[in-house]
Amino acid sequence: xxxxxxxxxxxxxxxxxxxxxxxxxxxxxxxxxxxxxxxxxxxxxxxxxxxxxxxxxxxxxxxxxxxxxxxxxxxxxxxxxxxxxxxxxxxxxxxxxxxxxxxxxxxxxxxxxxxxxxxxxxxxxxxxxxxxxxxxxxxxxxxxxxxxxxxxxxxxxxxxxxxxxxxxxxxxxxxxxxxxxxxxxxxxxxxxxxxxxxxxxxxxxxxxxxxxxxxxxxxxxxxxxxxxxxxxxxxxxxxxxxxxxxxxxxxxxxxxxxxxxxxxxxxxxxxxxxxxxxxxxxxxxxxxxxxxxxxxxxxxxxxxxxxxxxxxxxxxxxxxx
Ligand code: CP
Ligand code: NVA
Numbered sequence: 001x002x003x004x005x006x007x008x009x010x011x012x013x014x015x016x017x018x019x020x021x022x023x024x025x026x027x028x029x030x031x032x033x034x035x036x037x038x039x040x041x042x043x044x045x046x047x048x049x050x051x052x053x054x055x056x057x058x059x060x061x062x063x064x065x066x067x068x069x070x071x072x073x074x075x076x077x078x079x080x081x082x083x084x085x086x087x088x089x090x091x092x093x094x095x096x097x098x099x100x101x102x103x104x105x106x107x108x109x110x111x112x113x114x115x116x117x118x119x120x121x122x123x124x125x126x127x128x129x130x131x132x133x134x135x136x137x138x139x140x141x142x143x144x145x146x147x148x149x150x151x152x153x154x155x156x157x158x159x160x161x162x163x164x165x166x167x168x169x170x171x172x173x174x175x176x177x178x179x180x181x182x183x184x185x186x187x188x189x190x191x192x193x194x195x196x197x198x199x200x201x202x203x204x205x206x207x208x209x210x211x212x213x214x215x216x217x218x219x220x221x222x223x224x225x226x227x228x229x230x231x232x233x234x235x236x237x238x239x240x241x242x243x244x245x246x247x248x249x250x251x252x253x254x255x256x257x258x259x260x261x262x263x264x265x266x267x268x269x270x271x272x273x274x275x276x277x278x279x280x281x282x283x284x285x286x287x288x289x290x291x292x293x294x295x296x297x298x299x300x301x302x303x304x305x306x307x308x309x310x311x312x313x314x315x316x317x318x319x320x321x
Pocket of ligand 1: 056057058059060061130138270271272
């Protein structure tokens with residue numbers, strides 16, 4: 001059984017580089033077997049996932065429900081109006097009941113501390129489906145997509161141009177663990193959390209990844225292999241929208257901005273996307289990998305469920321990260 005069995009998945013920071021690579025090989029293996037080869041692979045018959053979502057979601061919810069069904073199990077979605085958790089009942093009490101009926105919890109929450117509390121109280125694995133602070137599953141899907149496109153990960157140069165948010169925090173950890181260079185440009189005042197940046201810098205010492213955190217989009221994009229952005233207004237920040245739109249002026253990804261980026265970049269966006277963040281010609285253009293990235297949310301999330309994938313079965317698909 002692979003190394004996620006019985007473990008919480010709350011941050012990429014908690015996993016070794018080898019673990020992360022293995023998640024990616026396993027996800028690719030599931031995609032090859034189930035999608036390409038039409039294999040029925042259902043190791044999770046009789047298992048169930050509780051999906052506890054305090055926020056809206058398209059991809060994460062779909063990935064969990066469709067992924068669980070593909071593997072033979074079932075999923076129960078509990079949105080903010082469905083479950084008492086944190087409103088009418090303590091997180092601790094909900095966690096105990098969830099433990100008694102489900103085999104795994106996927107939770108999308110506001111504060112990271114809710115995930116931590118759930119994980120402390122539940123006796124079944126808790127998987128982060130996003131918090132205000134981190135979005136680790138997104139980065140597994142991004143890395144899987146880049147591995148499929150480039151055939152390798154180590155040594156790639158990623159430019160993140162946008163908000164210093166939850167997705168960037170997980171990307172910093174992921175790049176540090178795998179050895180991917182990351183150039184970040186955020187508007188002044190929207191830099192990533194300093195503790196995450198410092199932790200990632202320390203980790204990067206081991207893999208040789210280099211990081212640059214600044215405020216100049218053109219500098220960040222220079223010679224990048226991958227251009228990434230995300231929404232400027234994350235879930236829960238809706239009341240800051242007008243201020244953010246002003247502060248992010250000049251950060252739209254467009255061809256003028258990328259003139260000096262070099263000739264062969266690809267584009268990622270975790271979605272949902274708004275027009276001000278990236279022009280249509282790039283978002284829907286041939287450099288864009290966003291739909292493959294969205295699909296890979298499912299194959300990577302399935303890894304956190306698929307307790308039965310055997311090491312031997314995934315060797316053939318191993319490619320060098
Ligand atoms: N990328 C992502 O997490 O999308 P959803 O918010 O739709 O789940
Ligand atoms: N940063 C975004 C990601 C959505 C998948 C948010 O938190 O809303």
